[in-house]
Amino acid sequence: xxxxxxRLALVILAGAVLLSALAPWLATHDPRHAVPADQLAxxxxxxxxxxxxxxxxxxxxxxxxxxxxxGVALLTVLIxxxxxxxxGLVAGYGGRWLDTTLMMVMxxxxxxxxxxxxxxxxxxxxxxxxxVALAVGVAGIPAYARVTRAAVLEARALPFVEAARALGARxxxxxxxxxxxxxxxxxxxxxxxxxSWAVLNGAALMFLGFGGDISAPDWGIMLADARxxxxxxxxxxxxxxxxxxxxxxxxxxxxxxxxxxxANR
Amino acid sequence: xxxxxxxxxxxxxxxxxxxLLLVLCLAVAGVVVIALRGDQNEADNGNRIVYGxxxxxxxxxxxIHISNELGIPFFSVYDTLVYRHPQTMDFVPGLxxxxxMSPDGLNWTFTLKRGVKFHDGTPFxxxxxxxxxxxxxxxxxxxxxxxxxxxxxxxxxxxxxxxITLHFSEPYAPLLDGLSQVYxxxxxxxxxxxxxxxxxxxxxxxxxxxMLQEVVPGDHIILRRNPDYxxxxxxxxxxxxxxxxxxxxxFYEDPATRSLALESGEVQVIGExxxxxxxxxxxxxxxxxxxxxIAGLPQQFFFNLKxxxxxxxxxxxxxxxxxxxxxxxxxxxxxxxxxxYGPLTSVTSYYDPAxxxxxxFDPAFAQSLLQGAGWSDADEDGIWDKDGxxxxxxxxxxxxxxxxxxxQLIQSQWRDIGIEVELVRVPDFPTLLRDYAQRGxxxxxxxxxxxxxASLLNRFYMSGASSNWSGFSDPxxxxxxxxxxxxxxxxxxxxxxxxxxxxxxxxxVVLPIREYVNLVGSTARLDGLIFSAxxxxxxxxxxxxxx
Numbered sequence: 001x002x003x004x005x006x007r008l009a010l011v012i013l014a015g016a017v018l019l020s021a022l023a024p025w026l027a028t029h030d031p032r033h034a035v036p037a038d039q040l041a042x043x044x045x046x047x048x049x050x051x052x053x054x055x056x057x058x059x060x061x062x063x064x065x066x067x068x069x070x071g072v073a074l075l076t077v078l079i080x081x082x083x084x085x086x087x088g089l090v091a092g093y094g095g096r097w098l099d100t101t102l103m104m105v106m107x108x109x110x111x112x113x114x115x116x117x118x119x120x121x122x123x124x125x126x127x128x129x130x131x132v133a134l135a136v137g138v139a140g141i142p143a144y145a146r147v148t149r150a151a152v153l154e155a156r157a158l159p160f161v162e163a164a165r166a167l168g169a170r171x172x173x174x175x176x177x178x179x180x181x182x183x184x185x186x187x188x189x190x191x192x193x194x195x196s197w198a199v200l201n202g203a204a205l206m207f208l209g210f211g212g213d214i215s216a217p218d219w220g221i222m223l224a225d226a227r228x229x230x231x232x233x234x235x236x237x238x239x240x241x242x243x244x245x246x247x248x249x250x251x252x253x254x255x256x257x258x259x260x261x262x263a264n265r
Numbered sequence: 266x267x268x269x270x271x272x273x274x275x276x277x278x279x280x281x282x283x284x285l286l287l288v289l290c291l292a293v294a295g296v297v298v299i300a301l302r303g304d305q306n307e308a309d310n311g312n313r314i315v316y317g318x319x320x321x322x323x324x325x326x327x328x329i330h331i332s333n334e335l336g337i338p339f340f341s342v343y344d345t346l347v348y349r350h351p352q353t354m355d356f357v358p359g360l361x362x363x364x365x366m367s368p369d370g371l372n373w374t375f376t377l378k379r380g381v382k383f384h385d386g387t388p389f390x391x392x393x394x395x396x397x398x399x400x401x402x403x404x405x406x407x408x409x410x411x412x413x414x415x416x417x418x419x420x421x422x423x424x425x426x427x428x429i430t431l432h433f434s435e436p437y438a439p440l441l442d443g444l445s446q447v448y449x450x451x452x453x454x455x456x457x458x459x460x461x462x463x464x465x466x467x468x469x470x471x472x473x474x475x476m477l478q479e480v481v482p483g484d485h486i487i488l489r490r491n492p493d494y495x496x497x498x499x500x501x502x503x504x505x506x507x508x509x510x511x512x513x514x515x516f517y518e519d520p521a522t523r524s525l526a527l528e529s530g531e532v533q534v535i536g537e538x539x540x541x542x543x544x545x546x547x548x549x550x551x552x553x554x555x556x557x558x559i560a561g562l563p564q565q566f567f568f569n570l571k572x573x574x575x576x577x578x579x580x581x582x583x584x585x586x587x588x589x590x591x592x593x594x595x596x597x598x599x600x601x602x603x604x605x606y607g608p609l610t611s612v613t614s615y616y617d618p619a620x621x622x623x624x625x626f627d628p629a630f631a632q633s634l635l636q637g638a639g640w641s642d643a644d645e646d647g648i649w650d651k652d653g654x655x656x657x658x659x660x661x662x663x664x665x666x667x668x669x670x671x672x673q674l675i676q677s678q679w680r681d682i683g684i685e686v687e688l689v690r691v692p693d694f695p696t697l698l699r700d701y702a703q704r705g706x707x708x709x710x711x712x713x714x715x716x717x718x719a720s721l722l723n724r725f726y727m728s729g730a731s732s733n734w735s736g737f738s739d740p741x742x743x744x745x746x747x748x749x750x751x752x753x754x755x756x757x758x759x760x761x762x763x764x765x766x767x768x769x770x771x772x773x774v775v776l777p778i779r780e781y782v783n784l785v786g787s788t789a790r791l792d793g794l795i796f797s798a799x800x801x802x803x804x805x806x807x808x809x810x811x812x
Contacts, residue, residue, distance in 0.1 A: 034677035036589075036596035040541075053541070054596060054674055209664070214690050215673045227521040228670075232541050 009253035016247045020066030029057035031064040031217040040233040050235035052225060062239040064217035069203055069244070072133050076198035079137025080144050081191060087141070088148020093156060093175055103149065109142040115201050122205060128212035135210075136201045140194055147190050151183035158182065185261060192255025196248045203244055219244045311510035312810040314791065316803075317517045317526055317535030320665070321483055326466035327448045328401050331409035333715055333801045336447040337536070338486050338514050340802035343450025343471035346375055346394070347441050348498040349717060349798035354614070356441045357498050360389060360451055360472065370436030370753060377427040381496045383453035384476040391429040395421055396454035398431075406462055413724070414443030416750065436751040438758060442718035447802060474501065474806040475512065486514040488805070497806060502793060507809040527552060527786045534794065534803070538784040540599040540667070546786055553789050556601060559781040559800035560613040561715030562725070563605030564666055566776040568709055571736035574656055575708045579638035581773035584658075585624040586631035587682050588675060594779045597670045601784060605777035608722060608769045612780070612800075615719040615762035620770045628682045642683065649683045657685040661701045662711035663694060671778055672711070702734045709776060710734055717798055719762045720750055726769060737774045 019026065028048065035055035043050045049058035091102040109117060121135035155161060161178050169177075205211065206220025214221065219240040226237035322332035327339055346361040361375040381389035398421055401411045416437040422430045431440075443449060456470035467480045474497060475488040490510045502508075517523045517535060524542035526532045528549070538546070543554050568575045568584075575581055590604045603611065607620030640649040640656060649656035660675065662668040669690055676686040689707070691697045701707050712734060714721060723746050724730050728738040742765060749761040769775060783801065787794050793807040 032677065032680075034596075034674050036592040036674060039596045054670060054677070209690065209692075214669055214688050215676055227519075228539050228667075229541050230521070231524070232545055 005253055006257035009250040009257070012246050012250035013254065016066055016243065016250070017070065019063055020070050023060075023063035023067050027057075027060035027063050029060040031056065031061045032215055040229055040236070042233070043235055049239040050233065052222070052233070052236045053229045058222075058236060058239050061217040061222055062219070062243055065219045065222055065240055066243060066247075068129070068216060069199065069206070069219040070247070072129055072202045072206075073195060073198040075130075075133040076137040076140070076202055077191065077195050079134060080140035080194050080198070083138075084141045084144025085148055085187070087145040089152055089175060089179075091145065092149040092152025093171065093179065099149070102145070106142040106145050110146065114139050114143070114197060115204060118201055118205060119208075122210050127210045129216075131212070132202055132205045132210055136198055136205065139201070140197060144190065144194060148183065148187060151186050152179055155179045155182040186259070189255050189258035189261075192251055192258055196251040196255065199244070199248050199251065312508065313511040313513070314509055314533040314808070314810075315513045315515055315531065317523060317532040318514050319516075319520075319523070319535075319537040320518055321516045324466055325480075325486075326462075326469070327450050328397075328411045328452070329406060329408055329462070329466070331448075333799075336797075336799070336802040338475075338477075338488055338512070339450065339469065339471075340447045340473075340797055341475040341488065341805040342469055342473045342477055343447060343452065344381075344473050344496070344498075345446065345450055346377075346444045348500070349442070349445045350498075350500055351795055351798050351804070352500070354717065354798055356445065357500070359445070359498050360394075360496070364441075366753065370751070371433050372430050373433070373440060374424075374428065374430040377429070378496050379427060381472050382493060383455070383472050384470045384491060385453050385455055387453045387455045387470075389451065389472055390426045391423045392426070393451060393454050394429050395423060396457060397449075397451050400452075400457055401449070411448040414439075414446060414448055416440065416443065436753065438750055438753045439718045439720040442716070442720075446716075446799060472496070478511075483516070485516075488512045488514075494806075500807075501804065502807040502809075504806075505809065507792075507811070509805065509808045509810060512805055524786065527788075530788070533791055534785065534787040536783050536785045536801075537666075538786050540597065540601050540784060543601060543784040543786065544599050551789055553787050553791075553794075555783075555785040555787070555794065557783040557785055557796050557800055558603075558610070558612045559715050559783055560610060560717045560798075561721055561781070562608060562713040563610045563777045564668070564671070564711070564779050564781055565605065565608075565713055566660065566662075566709040566711050566778070567725075567735045568774055568776065569705060569707055569735060570774065571705055572708060573654075574651070575658065577638055578773055579634050580640075580656075582624070583631040583634040583638075584679065584684070585773055585776060586627045586634065587679055587684070588624075588776060588778075589626045589678055590778055591626070592678075593671055593674045596674065597667050598779055598782075602782040603780040605780045606770075607766050607777060608726070608775055609719060609762075609766060610780040613719060613721075614717055615759045617763045617766040619763070620766055623770050624773075632682055647683055648685050655685060656683070657687065658708040659687045659689060659706075660709045660711075661689045661691065661697065661707040663691050663697050666781075668711045702732075705734070705736065707734075713781070715781065715799065715801065719758070719765075720746075722746060722762075722765060722769075723750070726765070726774065735774050737769075737772070739768065739772070742768050 033056065037055065038051050039053055039055040041047050041051040047057050047059065049062060052058055087102055091099045117139040118135040121138055122131060125131040125135055161174060164174050164178055203220035206218050207224045209224065211218060211221055222240035223237055230237050318334055318337060320334055322330060322334045324330035325335045325339065327335060345359045347356045348359045350357050360378055360381060362378050364373060364375045366373050377391060383389060400406060401408055416439065417434040419432050419434050421432065450471055453470035456468060457465060460468050469477050474491050474494045476491050478489045479487040490508060517526055520539045523535050523538050524546055527535050546552050547554055568581050570576055594600060594602055594604050607617065609616050635649055640651045642649055644650060660672050662672055672688050676688055679686050702710055724732045726733060726737055727743050727746055745761045745765050749758045752758050790811050792809040792811050795804050795807055796802060797804060
């Protein structure tokens, strides 16, 4: 890992976010408008990334798809982070029976692979964008809580924290003033990992058709649609596939760089 | 440093060990592969094919279950009393040598073939037919289709070992059509007794040209040729050295995998190829692509007549005019299926071509129809509205048959003229039925069924009928449908069904999209692949391996 890698990752990620955010201005076509007569057209000046089976512009759909895919991922991370942090802090600092109980529940949930847990949740919640974000988000909580707790346990044993306790500082003050700043860098790095899971698992659920609106531009949905036409028109899968993997790759690189940052040593 | 030196050697020896392990694994794998291949070659001594099924039905008992897919294997396990000739569509003798209807149409007498034996050795006779009728009409069996195909059947009388008369409470024209379907296949009374109604489906015994050898639920079904078979209908070929001895059925539920399985030689026959894939395979001389038209209802959407805004006939007509069916069929089905215009497909008996000109694609006319019905765009958001309600429709469908793609094109076409469409894709058939169809929670719902006889319409269009999800009710139409069931005369029936089809389209109860065509791929080494009159079921008896 070096600075060049993280710079590359930053450029890719910033590019993905910018292109998605500016989709309404950059898109050349309505992402939902089908022109059956132009179906499966190869990339051209009219259709930069070609068209799909229904004659929709793959370029515009990829841009708008980024909005949906990345938006869902961000929402997912929020859903994971807040409860995960709280549970981890409480368990790690509260200790004793609180720690045992909370971690027992988290361990039980961790027994399921992340995506399986999300699938189980979606079966209960039903289909839709919000449901996908909620399912993937909640499925990520146990891992995040576990990592938070481990970091807190480590921080709690640090000399200056023990000193603060010996001086009679209130637990809340110790937690806020001493522990949170100490555990922030590794947790930030793990948030990056969580984000890349969120993008991938969210896209996986969309791919499997749990996203509700089936004509919505979305990388996962585009990949699912492309399976039917991939053999004759590989470009239908190429754009969303490249966008998805490049984004996840960049996020992972950045998370790795964060984890290796001096503050985390 | 002293302590690290031995540590450094560990990875080396681990590496050597790893390589050795890898070699060992490969060797074992190689031996296993060769052993398995030997196994397969042995089985290949006979003529053996793998037939790809496209979905795994919830059950395989034709007396109970309704899936068309079950007939692909089991049409050849059973014989039916009569058959429809696949080319002429006429009725020809099956297990019944001849039959006669009484002048009042209430009694049908069947004279059965002699010397027919079930696969378990049980002789076939009038008592066997009786046992099957008893089973199918027993309400405890919960027959989904077989019982309905018998119509107003009441009871039977056996005159001698090879003569049985079926009695009806009123004349029933579609009887022979029903009897020619796999759902009324004749099962061995002994086997029916030996197994419970739930387990019989894994131990089916008929008189057909193939015997059920092995079933592994969810994985495969194996049929073996019946060496004693000598009582087939006229269109069954004689067995030769090239006849297929063993047919293994496997499941390929993901459409994208089907063409790959065919090209790789994993299967020798597979149905329902993706239209784009079928197009691609046309150039492959090792393969053949068949387009098998299926009689019955087209791929279509029923309108909900009980829910706004599709309760207004003007809106329904506008929607029909706003749909560019040709564009849909060309794009989604690569033009490999005919466009559908009415409630029946053109290969179905009593089809009326007059429906074809009723609703040409004309978005401008569609808009004028909406205007005439009091719709406008008062809030100028590009969507029609009436009394403050936007023109918004819910379209419900399941994933199969490219219906999601069809629905998305419809959504795009209707949005072009200012109609908003919400698409609801459901995961499976029970959900479609339970959560949407039966609750009436839809404006349009994708639903269809297959069959050669036009009386298929009864279930969908008669007032209060079991699958009348539209909520359509027209006493005159009910009368026609009922009369067409009672009339045996083909011309009279044709006239009645003509009126029925026109009325259904005048009232715009249904949005037909395309006539169903099964895109079947097979290896060119296989000759004689033809399908029963119903379209779905292959005549395994006629398959020949070409060397």
